[in-house]
Amino acid sequence: xxxxxxxxxxxxxxxxxxxxxxxxxxxxxxxxxxxxxxxxxxxxxxxxxxxxxxxxxxxxxxxxxxxxxxxxxxxxxxxxxxxxxxxxxxxxxxxxxxxxxxxxxxxxxxxxxxxxxxxxxxxxxxxxx
Amino acid sequence: xxxxxxxxxxxxxxxxxxxxxxxxxxxxxxxxxxxxxxxxxxxxxxxxxxxxxxxxxxxxxxxxxxxxxxxxxxxxxxxxxxxxxxxxxxxxxxxxxxxxxxxxxxxxxxxxxxxxxxxxxxxxxxxxxxxxxxxxxxxxxxxxxxxxxxxxxxxxxxxxxxxxxxxxxxxxxxxxxxxxxxxxxxxxxxxxxxxxxxxxxxxxxxxxxxxxxxxxxxxxxxxxxxxxxxxxxxxxxxxxxxxxxxxxxxxxxxxxxxxxxxxxxxxxxxxxxxxxxxxxxxxx
Numbered sequence: 001x002x003x004x005x006x007x008x009x010x011x012x013x014x015x016x017x018x019x020x021x022x023x024x025x026x027x028x029x030x031x032x033x034x035x036x037x038x039x040x041x042x043x044x045x046x047x048x049x050x051x052x053x054x055x056x057x058x059x060x061x062x063x064x065x066x067x068x069x070x071x072x073x074x075x076x077x078x079x080x081x082x083x084x085x086x087x088x089x090x091x092x093x094x095x096x097x098x099x100x101x102x103x104x105x106x107x108x109x110x111x112x113x114x115x116x117x118x119x120x121x122x123x124x125x126x127x128x129x
Numbered sequence: 130x131x132x133x134x135x136x137x138x139x140x141x142x143x144x145x146x147x148x149x150x151x152x153x154x155x156x157x158x159x160x161x162x163x164x165x166x167x168x169x170x171x172x173x174x175x176x177x178x179x180x181x182x183x184x185x186x187x188x189x190x191x192x193x194x195x196x197x198x199x200x201x202x203x204x205x206x207x208x209x210x211x212x213x214x215x216x217x218x219x220x221x222x223x224x225x226x227x228x229x230x231x232x233x234x235x236x237x238x239x240x241x242x243x244x245x246x247x248x249x250x251x252x253x254x255x256x257x258x259x260x261x262x263x264x265x266x267x268x269x270x271x272x273x274x275x276x277x278x279x280x281x282x283x284x285x286x287x288x289x290x291x292x293x294x295x296x297x298x299x300x301x302x303x304x305x306x307x308x309x310x311x312x313x314x315x316x317x318x319x320x321x322x323x324x325x326x327x328x329x330x331x332x333x334x335x336x337x338x339x340x341x342x343x344x345x346x347x348x349x350x351x352x353x354x355x356x357x358x359x360x361x362x363x364x365x366x367x368x369x370x371x372x373x374x375x376x377x378x379x380x381x382x383x384x385x386x387x388x389x390x391x392x393x394x395x396x397x398x399x400x401x402x403x404x405x406x407x408x409x410x411x412x413x
Contacts, residue, residue: 006357007284012328013365017284025194032193035212070326079325079366080189080282087214093143094401097329108330112399113158116321116332123361 011125016078024076027064030054031081040088070100131229131303131310135176135392136376137169138344138408141185141258141317144401146218149261162405165395166262169409172392173263173271179310180226181274182233182299184375185255185317186281188213191247197283198245200295202237203252203276204230211251220257220266226273229306233275236302242295252276259317262407281318281369285356292371293352296378303379316376318369320396321362322403331364332404338396340370341406345391348377366403381412389413 007015014020021028030051033039043050051061063071064085072082079096086096098108111117121127145162148154154163190211192198208223234246256276264271280286287295296314303312320340323331340363343351352374359368382389393409 007360010328010361010365012326013323013360014326015284015360015365016282021194021283028189028194032189034214035190037212037216040214073325078189078282081194083188084214092147092401093324097324097402100325101327101329111330112332112402115334115398116402116404117323117328117330119331119333119336119362122328122331 009125011122011127014073020076021078022076024060024078026054026056027060027072027075027077028081030056030064031077031084034084034088043088067099069096131306131308131312133300133303133314133379133381133412134178134311135313135409135411136380137259137263137313137315138373138376138406138410139259139262139315139317140319140400140403140405140407141255142400142403142405143213143254143258145405146254146258146261147215149266150219162397162400165397165405165407168393169263169407170265172409176313177311178272178313180229180272180312182277182303182312182314183256183259183274183317184277184279184315184372185259186369186372187278188253188255189282190253191250191278192280194283197280198247198278199280199287200242201245201247201250201278202230202234203247203250203278204234205248205250208250208252208276210257211253213253218254218257220261221269223252223256223260223270223276224273226275229303229310230275232306233299233302236305237295237298240298240301242298247278250276255317259315277375279372279375281371286368286371288356289352289354289371289374292374293348293378296375297384299375300379300384314376314379316373318372319363319367320370320404320406321364321367323364324366324402326365328364330402332398333362333364334396334398334404336362337404337406341394341396341408344373344377344408345410348374348383352378377410380410387413
């Protein structure tokens, strides 16, 4: 019997379950390494060389280099781990979250100040607003 | 014997910590949020708890993907703020209460909740931001704190039901501790927010306020809410709210005691990506 995964039909959302965690193990552990100041400095000095120290897939490395957080998540990254990359870049959590929405930083910030993204039309994939 | 006098519920948004640390609390963006905690700061000073049992989640700081405990109790004498990538927050170390923590661990495990016992770990904004909101910027936190970390990073988090029943077991453990300690239990995280993907920025004010209503009046019914409802209605990170049910399950009124008093209720949107909710419930 397969596991029930009712969260697969939530739009614009990837739930970090055991399957994603397995896929993203090395990507996320690379992110953890950025909790040390010396590792952040080494990563910034030569990103590609630092990434090559980790048994990550080429797709994962490219997604990190491009700072494409949606792609990182698709490849098993989890936002709390990926946040360490943003921290290394001096980005806030709001800048990181906004970068995944297709909105500009200012648009995203304004949306939040105006009460955030509405849940209406955002509960199910394909749902009509 | 030790007893639980009150429970406190609050969001633990990292940007709130940064606003405090960088002296931005009076800025127009932040001022309405911090105003919501002015009463709470005075209240905590008057309450003078001996110990705070603080339920929070680690955000990939103490626990990487190497070890993912569902429930972890901090039994160390002292805990240091983690470097989450921006450098450690400039806040005091957290002094633990190893004796009470060990007592709770033993009692709760014998009550069928298989806790992970952690004698060494750093604590992150999930724990320090609630302290900052409730205490401001003191030289030292007002009392010893027992950190209690819940996994909400890798799905599935424990169910609301499991959390609620765990709160009851924690209460039983605290009440069997042979020292007259005034203990508060705090549940943190939430409210609605989503930090990932094209749906990032989701806020559900109506759902959040219904959650607050039910947490006060019908926690048992609320505890039956399935994970998918949190995800769909409150965003993928809104699932942190299951942790509030641990604190709620420890209160007198749901354990054969007197009705509680709602001392304070506050709700504000936004703090960065997140809806901030806050409650203080007192036993009588």
